[in-house]
Amino acid sequence: MDGSSKEEEEEEEESTFTTISLADDTDHSSGFFCPRRSSVPRMMNADMDAVDAENQVELEEKTRLINQVLELQHTLEDLSARVDAVKEENLKLKSENQVLGQYIENLMSASSVFQTTDTKSKRK
Secondary structure (H helix, E strand, C coil): CHHHHHHHHHHHHHHHHHHCCCCCCCCCCCCCCCHHHHHHHHHHHHHHHHHHHHHHHHHHHHHHHHHHHHHHHHHHHHHHHHHHHHHHHHHHHHHHHHHHHHHHHHHHHHCCCCCCCHHHHHHC
16 A cells, blocks of 8 residues: 555655746635745736846837937038038039129220230330
């Protein structure tokens, strides 16, 4: 009978281990109470809550940084467009200045007031 009692004990231990649920801490109907077992999931839940909160903070920070980068990209695009517009305006003004400068030179050469004084110095 000694062999059968060992088998019964093994079966009892196996059934005891299979009926204990680690996920359900509130069910103590099996007659076993293990304070460590019940506190571990709670600590794990607290740790997981802390990790979730930390992940949420990281996610919010990443979102804020992404939005800031996007805003800076739009600002850079606007500034680049403004620089291009200013360059175009500058080239246009340079061209107009050249035309005006040539026009003024033509007027001066056609006017007797702006004639060179070389003829006057020859008269003396």
